[in-house]
Amino acid sequence: MTRLREDDIDTVSEKLYEYNENLRHILGKSLAEIAAYSLGKKPEEFAGKRNVPIGVIPVSCGQGVIGGFAQTVQQIVEFLGFRSFVATQSDVGGLAEAVRRGAQVVFLADDDQFVAIHLAGGKVADNGEATGRGYAAALALMAGGLLGKKVLLIGAGPVGTGAAAFLTQQGAQVSVYDIDLEKSEKLRQTIDGVTVVSNLSVALAECNLVVEATPAVDVIAGKYITVDSMVAAPGIPLGLYSECVEKLSGKLIHDVLEIGVATMLFTVI
Ligand code: 2YJ
Incomplete structure (x- = not known):
């Protein structure tokens, strides 16, 4: 499995608008529309969830935190119109912080797995x-x-x-x-x-x-x-x-x- 490097992701946030426009040009659909389509849905069906707080937690185990990784994930979530933050702490402390700050969904990745978890709903999405x-x-x-x-x-x-x-x-x-x-x-x-x-x-x-x-x-x-x-x-x-x-x-x-x-x-x- 490829481990992302800092320079793989350092321009993702600033190019999100351009990337989305490119998708619309090639496919006639936006990033949100592609993701929704993969679930047989439309982006509007998720509009009511925009205020669900989403926390992204840096994880330091294994090869450590990748500079900008959690921030880039958060920027993508934000770009899609959802409320999100990056925990100031990493690991278990970061998870506790995210829950205290009201996160209902958390994103976190180590060297082997990158997951999103809906805490109350019990749903887990694997990045792969x-x-x-x-x-x-x-x-x-x-x-x-x-x-x-x-x-x-x-x-x-x-x-x-x-x-x-x-x-x-x-x-x-x-x-x-x-x-x-x-x-x-x-x-x-x-x-x-x-x-x-x-x-x-x-x-x-x-x-x-x-x-x-x-x-x-x-x-x-x-x-x-x-x-x-x-x-x-x-x-x-x-x-x-x-x-x-x-x-x-x-x-x-x-x-x-x-x-x-x-x-x-x-x-x-
Ligand atoms: O929190 C951090 O900054 C790091 N622990 C992030 C690590 C990101 N992980 C990877 O790049 C792994 N290769 C897993 C990616 C799964 C892709 N399907």
């Missing part, structure tokens, strides 16, 4: 699953629906699993490739309707719609990108050769936190 679902929703919007369409999913970890669940629900024909065949097999057994592929080059040549959900670089080469290609790439770092970005000319969705956090929020609130 939510990110996969959010990106699959973005791909569905970009492609104008997925019914009967072939989608290649690269990466069968938690993000890939979240994506596969949404894609199959939308009626897509999902093929999964993972460098670890056992992981693909496990995903196939968990989610009905998923086919396993073992040759990535063949699969890429046959599929225009791709979810790239690996933590690796240089997974997709430019020769596989056609005029009909659309790629949703939740993986960090971006798994596409640089020439792909130009060839996709906008039909690429990639960010470090935004879609995942928005989808987590709407999942628990």
Whole structure:
């Protein structure tokens, strides 16, 4: 699992407006609309929850606090129109502080897991699953629906699993490739309707719609990108050769936190 670095996230907050505009340009939908769509809802359905206090808690265990991480998560939540704060303390003290300050939802991440928890509702959203679902929703919007369409999913970890669940629900024909065949097999057994592929080059040549959900670089080469290609790439770092970005000319969705956090929020609130 990729650990975010300070320089992965240091411009996210200031570019949220621009990022949202870009999503609207590519998909005709905003960040909030993508997150809501991943749950079969509309953003207006969450409007009544805007005053629910949301606390983001820095976590220092493992490799420690990432400068700006909690603040960036809070800024995304704020951008979506929800009341939120970052706890001044970290860890257990921060959780206690958040609850004392009235938080009903908390966001917190260590080196392995990033979760949102609705304290009274008992709901938990995992960043991996939510990110996969959010990106699959973005791909569905970009492609104008997925019914009967072939989608290649690269990466069968938690993000890939979240994506596969949404894609199959939308009626897509999902093929999964993972460098670890056992992981693909496990995903196939968990989610009905998923086919396993073992040759990535063949699969890429046959599929225009791709979810790239690996933590690796240089997974997709430019020769596989056609005029009909659309790629949703939740993986960090971006798994596409640089020439792909130009060839996709906008039909690429990639960010470090935004879609995942928005989808987590709407999942628990
Ligand atoms: O609170 C902090 O500043 C840190 N403890 C944040 C750590 C963020 N965690 C990661 O980047 C992990 N790789 C987990 C991310 C889960 C992505 N699905």
